[in-house]
C-alpha cells in the first residue's frame with residue numbers, strides 16, 4: 001500500500017515530462033515558422049564594417065554607422081522589418097548569402113556580372129568608381145597601366161583586387177580590410193592601393209589619413225547594389241522600399257548628409273549586368289591544385305624557418321633558465337609569459353603594422369618586409385613554447401645523472417652536451433612534434449599581413465569563384481597531408497632514437 005502513491009507520482013511525472021517534451025517540440029517547429037511568416041520578422045543583414053563612410057563602427061557610440069547602414073535601416077522601416085546586423089569579412093559575404101546565413105548584405109558591393117552568377121542584386125543604390133592611392137612623397141600613377149610591375153595592396157575580394165590582378169607584372173598583396181591595405185601603402189611596403197573613390201576620399205579627408213593622396217581617379221564607373229541570395233524571397237520588398245526612398249526624397253537626404261552633394265540619377269539596372277546571365281562556371285581544378293601547391297610551398301617555408309629559429313631561441317631560453325642568475329631568470333620568464341600569453345595575431349600586427357607606424361611617426365625611416373615579420377613573430381612564439389618544453393625535459397633527468405657527470409669531472413657545458421641533452425631530447429620529442437604540427441597550422445595567420453600562404457590561396461580563389469565549400473575542403477586536406485606527414489616523420493625519429501630494450 002505504501003508504494004501506491006509514490007508510483008502514481010512517478011507516473012504523473014512521466015506523463016508530465018512527455019507533455020513538456022511534446023510542447024517543446026511543437027514550439028521548436030512552430031516558432032520559426034510563425035516568425036518567418038510574421039511581417040515584423042527581422043532581416044539578418046551582413047556587412048563588413050571597415051569601409052567608412054559606407055559602413056564602420058562609430059568609436060564614440062560603439063554602434064554601426066554609415067550611409068549603407070542608415071539606408072538599410074530605412075529600407076527595413078519602409079518594408080516593416082527590423083534589421084539584425086551580422087558583421088562579416090567582405091570576402092565572406094557572398095558565401096554567407098549562398099549559405100543563406102544572412103538574408104541580405106549591404107557593403108558598398110559593386111554589381112558585377114561575375115557576382116551576379118552566384119547571388120542576386122537589388123537595383124543600384126550608389127554610383128562609384130575605382131581610384132589609385134599613392135604616398136604623397138612617392139611616385140604617381142594615374143592609370144592602371146602605369147602600375148605595371150609595381151607593388152599594389154588591395155582588400156581581398158574587392159573590385160579593386162580584380163583590377164589589380166589584371167595589371168601585368170604587378171605584385172598584388174591582399175588584406176582583410178581596406179584600412180590595412182592603406183596602412184601597407186603608408187608603411188612603404190606597397191606603391192599603390194586600388195579602391196573605391198568615395199571610401200578613399202573619406203579616409204584622406206575625414207579620417208585624416210596623412211601622407212597619402214589620390215593620383216588616378218574614376219578609372220571606372222561602378223554601381224553598388226544590395227546583395228541577396230539567388231531567388232531570395234525578400235528581393236521584391238527590398239527593391240520596392242529602395243524605390244520608395246528614392247522617390248520620396250529620403251534617399252537624397254541621406255546622400256547629402258554623408259557626401260555633402262546632390263545624388264546623381266541612378267539607372268534601374270546596372271549596365272554591368274547587360275547580357276550576363278550565363279551560370280556560374282565550373283571550378284578549374286588544375287588552377288586550384290596549382291594555387292594550393294604554391295600556397296603549401298610558402299606554408300612549408302614559413303614553418304621550416306620559424307621552427308629552426310624557434311628551436312634555437314627555445315634552447316637558449318631553457319639553458320638560461322638553468323643558470324643560477326636571478327636577473328636572467330626574470331627576463332626569460334617575462335619573455336615567455338609575454339609571447340605565450342598574448343595572441344600571435346596581435347604580435348603579428350604589432351610587428352608588421354604597428355612597429356613601422358610608430359617608428360615613422362618618430363621620423364625613423366623603417367619598414368619591415370613581410371617574410372621577416374612573419375618569421376620573427378612565429379619564431380618568437382615557438383621559442384616561448386619550446387623553452388618550457390625543453391626545460392621540463394632537462395629537469396626530468398634524474399639528479400643522480402647530474403651528480404655522476406660532475407663526479408666524472410665534466411664541465412657544465414660538457415655535462416649538458418653529452419649527458420643531459422641527448423636524454424632530454426628523446427623525452428621531449430612527442431611535445432616537440434606537437435609544437436611543429438601546431439606551427440604548420442599557425443602559419444595561416446600570416447595571411448593577415450598579405451602572405452599568399454595556403455589558406456590565403458584558398459581565400460583568394462573563393463573570392464573569384466564563390467565555391468567556398470569545395471575550396472576550403474581542399475585547403476583542409478592539404479594541411480592534413482602536411483601535418484600527418486610531419487607526425488609520421490617524428491614517429492620515425494622517435495623509433496630511431498629509442499633505447500634498445
Ligand code: ARG
Nearest residue numbers: 048051107108109110158159
Ligand atoms: N566596391 C568594392 C567592391 O564591391 C569594394 C567594397 C568594399 N566594401 C567593404 N565593406 N569593405 O568590391
